[in-house]
Amino acid sequence: MPETIPANSVGLVTPQTLHFDETLKLDCGQELDSYDIVYETYGELNADKSNAILICHALSGDHHAAGYHSMEDRKPGWWEAAIGSGKPFDTDKFFIVSSNNIGGCKGSTGPASINPETGKPFGSDFPIVTVKDWIRTQVSLSDKLGISQWAAVVGGSLGGMQVLQWSIDYPERLKNAVVIAAAPRLSAQNIAFNEVARQAIITDPEFHNGHFYDYDTVPERGLKLARMLGHITYLSDESMGKKFGRELREGSIKYGYDIEFQIESYLRYQGQSFVHRFDANTYLLMTKALDYFDPAAEYDDNLAKAFERSQAKFFVASFTTDWRFSPERSQEIVRALLDAHKPVTYVEIEAPQGHDAFLMPIPDYFSALQAFMNNVAEEL
Amino acid sequence: MPETIPANSVGLVTPQTLHFDETLKLDCGQELDSYDIVYETYGELNADKSNAILICHALSGDHHAAGYHSMEDRKPGWWEAAIGSGKPFDTDKFFIVSSNNIGGCKGSTGPASINPETGKPFGSDFPIVTVKDWIRTQVSLSDKLGISQWAAVVGGSLGGMQVLQWSIDYPERLKNAVVIAAAPRLSAQNIAFNEVARQAIITDPEFHNGHFYDYDTVPERGLKLARMLGHITYLSDESMGKKFGRELREGSIKYGYDIEFQIESYLRYQGQSFVHRFDANTYLLMTKALDYFDPAAEYDDNLAKAFERSQAKFFVASFTTDWRFSPERSQEIVRALLDAHKPVTYVEIEAPQGHDAFLMPIPDYFSALQAFMNNVAEEL
Numbered sequence: 001m002p003e004t005i006p007a008n009s010v011g012l013v014t015p016q017t018l019h020f021d022e023t024l025k026l027d028c029g030q031e032l033d034s035y036d037i038v039y040e041t042y043g044e045l046n047a048d049k050s051n052a053i054l055i056c057h058a059l060s061g062d063h064h065a066a067g068y069h070s071m072e073d074r075k076p077g078w079w080e081a082a083i084g085s086g087k088p089f090d091t092d093k094f095f096i097v098s099s100n101n102i103g104g105c106k107g108s109t110g111p112a113s114i115n116p117e118t119g120k121p122f123g124s125d126f127p128i129v130t131v132k133d134w135i136r137t138q139v140s141l142s143d144k145l146g147i148s149q150w151a152a153v154v155g156g157s158l159g160g161m162q163v164l165q166w167s168i169d170y171p172e173r174l175k176n177a178v179v180i181a182a183a184p185r186l187s188a189q190n191i192a193f194n195e196v197a198r199q200a201i202i203t204d205p206e207f208h209n210g211h212f213y214d215y216d217t218v219p220e221r222g223l224k225l226a227r228m229l230g231h232i233t234y235l236s237d238e239s240m241g242k243k244f245g246r247e248l249r250e251g252s253i254k255y256g257y258d259i260e261f262q263i264e265s266y267l268r269y270q271g272q273s274f275v276h277r278f279d280a281n282t283y284l285l286m287t288k289a290l291d292y293f294d295p296a297a298e299y300d301d302n303l304a305k306a307f308e309r310s311q312a313k314f315f316v317a318s319f320t321t322d323w324r325f326s327p328e329r330s331q332e333i334v335r336a337l338l339d340a341h342k343p344v345t346y347v348e349i350e351a352p353q354g355h356d357a358f359l360m361p362i363p364d365y366f367s368a369l370q371a372f373m374n375n376v377a378e379e380l
Numbered sequence: 381m382p383e384t385i386p387a388n389s390v391g392l393v394t395p396q397t398l399h400f401d402e403t404l405k406l407d408c409g410q411e412l413d414s415y416d417i418v419y420e421t422y423g424e425l426n427a428d429k430s431n432a433i434l435i436c437h438a439l440s441g442d443h444h445a446a447g448y449h450s451m452e453d454r455k456p457g458w459w460e461a462a463i464g465s466g467k468p469f470d471t472d473k474f475f476i477v478s479s480n481n482i483g484g485c486k487g488s489t490g491p492a493s494i495n496p497e498t499g500k501p502f503g504s505d506f507p508i509v510t511v512k513d514w515i516r517t518q519v520s521l522s523d524k525l526g527i528s529q530w531a532a533v534v535g536g537s538l539g540g541m542q543v544l545q546w547s548i549d550y551p552e553r554l555k556n557a558v559v560i561a562a563a564p565r566l567s568a569q570n571i572a573f574n575e576v577a578r579q580a581i582i583t584d585p586e587f588h589n590g591h592f593y594d595y596d597t598v599p600e601r602g603l604k605l606a607r608m609l610g611h612i613t614y615l616s617d618e619s620m621g622k623k624f625g626r627e628l629r630e631g632s633i634k635y636g637y638d639i640e641f642q643i644e645s646y647l648r649y650q651g652q653s654f655v656h657r658f659d660a661n662t663y664l665l666m667t668k669a670l671d672y673f674d675p676a677a678e679y680d681d682n683l684a685k686a687f688e689r690s691q692a693k694f695f696v697a698s699f700t701t702d703w704r705f706s707p708e709r710s711q712e713i714v715r716a717l718l719d720a721h722k723p724v725t726y727v728e729i730e731a732p733q734g735h736d737a738f739l740m741p742i743p744d745y746f747s748a749l750q751a752f753m754n755n756v757a758e759e760l
Contacts, residue, residue: 029635124637128635128636186626187620188621188624188626188643189612189615189617189621191626191641191643191644192608192612192647195608195644195648199604199605199608199648199651202637203604203605204601221584225576225583225605228572228576228579232569232572232573232576235569237568237569240567243568244568246566246567253672255408255409255508255668255672257504257578257582257668260671261568261571261575263568263571264571264572267575267576268579271579284637288637291640291641292633294626
């Protein structure tokens with residue numbers, strides 16, 4: 001619980017829900033007859049509705065990007081450092097919208113929602129959703145909010161991929177694109193890690209073919225393994241080494257399978273705390289959206305060609321020790337933008353934190369982001 | 381099945397077993413009253429027993445390093461490329477011994493062996509073994525074979541760690557040390573991957589606290605996940621990209637959880653084929669031996685000090701794209717050897733194959749190895 005909420009926080013926020021009573025045709029060929037989207041907003045929309053920023057979340061993220069839901073909350077939203085008064089996404093200047101993707105587990109329609117055809121949770125019958133599908137729903141959200149053009153669409157990791165897709169599919173609907181720690185598509189190694197995570201979940205006997213809700217259980221073991229593995233890829237070898245090294249939890253070796261090293265303790269804790277706040281089917285869906293993301297595929301595998309119609313100014317950032325989506329992957333994006341003669345600012349940030357760096361208020365990173373966003377504000 | 385066995389293969393080989401009726405005190409504080417070691421030999425021991433080479437195996441390796449067990453064998457031993465007539469470990473010059481470590485699952489005493497106290501398989505009651513324990517048993521094996529000094533002790537990965545421990549614990553018993561793709565100790569990230577693999581096995585309901593033999597089952601799901609994860613760390617991002625990229629198995633996306641990408645197919649196959657030829661308890665033991673390996677710990681965390689009594693000439697090799705044990709880890713070994721004023725040859729091999737490169741006949745690598753081993757032969 002925050003004793004007092006810091007003055008530069010957006011403070012207490014209340015998620016809102018919009019119901020979309022329209023058929024959503026998905027890339028997989030299936031349809032949703034209707035769907036809900038949960039979102040939060042921070043700051044005030046100006047009169048001509050030109051100061052709106054859309055935040056797209058990553059794999060395990062959600063709409064709660066900033067502020068607190070109550071005075072009892074132990075932690076603020078996941079990007080509290082970046083959103084608020086005087087921060088890079090400055091709520092004194094911008095109206096910020098952060099929405100939960102469909103397929104998620106925090107309020108937007110997803111696998112735990114009731115399937116109108118059966119009266120029971122969708123479970124694994126929830127259709128596979130793609131980044132393109134998410135953009136379609138975010139466009140519908142934009143329409144309902146009366147925002148015809150976003151001042152910026154912003155995201156890190158899988159969120160950054162959504163930004164790329166926005167700029168390609170709806171070029172006239174965003175003026176700026178902020179793409180952090182992303183990649184133009186997954187590598188074989190990226191897919192391989194996702195596949196191990198999926199197999200951990202799917203082969204857990206408590207998964208019940210994705211209908212575990214009906215059995216009043218969760219595939220705890222599988223989801224825990226998936227999260228532990230995820231965490232290895234979010235941190236760098238360097239940051240893990242600095243944070244944990246080979247430090248023993250109890251000072252001496254016990255020669256057993258209980259926790260010996262602090263890193264084991266950290267991973268088990270991260271895994272365990274995840275299983276009761278995240279849905280296994282959503283985890284599967286998110287990894288699939290990552291695997292399938294490949295905007296260049298529709299443009300002869302030519303990313304520059306994919307960007308041709310884009311009208312946004314781009315800000316691209318990568319982090320030196322990020323090995324999930326390394327600087328080379330951001331450079332692919334930058335090179336394609338340059339080949340397509342699009343304006344792009346690129347910063348490669350020296351940071352030991354690995355992929356997780358995108359969530360952190362690293363001074364060089366936030367300075368660059370703030371400078372870019374100041375320009376966005378000036379051009380409103 | 382080999383139609384005909386190539387002339388430079390060691391040909392048909394038969395594993396041998398030696399029984400050691402002596403109490404083995406282990407680092408963990410437990411004892412084994414007696415134990416068996418299975419081993420193979422290739423080439424002929426010379427009259428003064430000076431031409432013997434010991435091969436130490438890696439995590440999932442065993443004593444079958446070269447040749448064929450029968451004309452029906454589909455594959456030769458795991459280091460066929462390196463062992464044989466005219467090869468780096470030349471059976472025209474050397475007498476090569478390859479033994480299976482205790483705790484293993486290919487014939488040496490291990491978790492599937494009968495525990496004399498219960499009349500049932502040890503299972504998880506098999507004590508934790510360390511690299512130092514293995515060296516003790518290999519010294520006993522050397523004594524029984526009448527080999528007072530090895531011309532060389534050789535190994536890759538976890539095998540290379542055994543070579544380092546040999547040179548520190550029994551300096552007078554080896555003239556040369558060949559350490560390939562190894563590390564002086566695991567990093568936090570290395571331990572983290574091992575921990576995920578262990579948790580996959582241990583939390584599999586079929587594991588039955590390590591006594592799955594009694595239930596006539598194996599923790600297939602967990603061991604499969606562990607192996608899939610292992611394979612990601614054996615290959616480089618680059619080699620996975622070249623081999624599989626984003627190639628689809630059936631040419632188009634199916635939007636489901638069956639195999640979409642070739643890399644998924646590869647991983648599942650590697651995992652599945654492993655579960656029926658490897659023991660889950662052995663996998664756990666091997667990862668623990670890796671985690672605990674830290675020869676400098678007894679020497680004030682000073683690796684150079686650990687090497688002070690060493691009398692061997694060293695050959696150290698690393699591979700540019702190996703991210704499990706990167707060239708930097710081999711360089712730590714080389715630096716410590718130089719600080720201790722020990723003779724060392726170091727080669728960093730340009731190779732796209734990642735950690736697995738150590739098993740492969742890469743020309744630059746094999747040339748360097750052969751040159752070093754020629755010197756070893758000349759000094760016999």
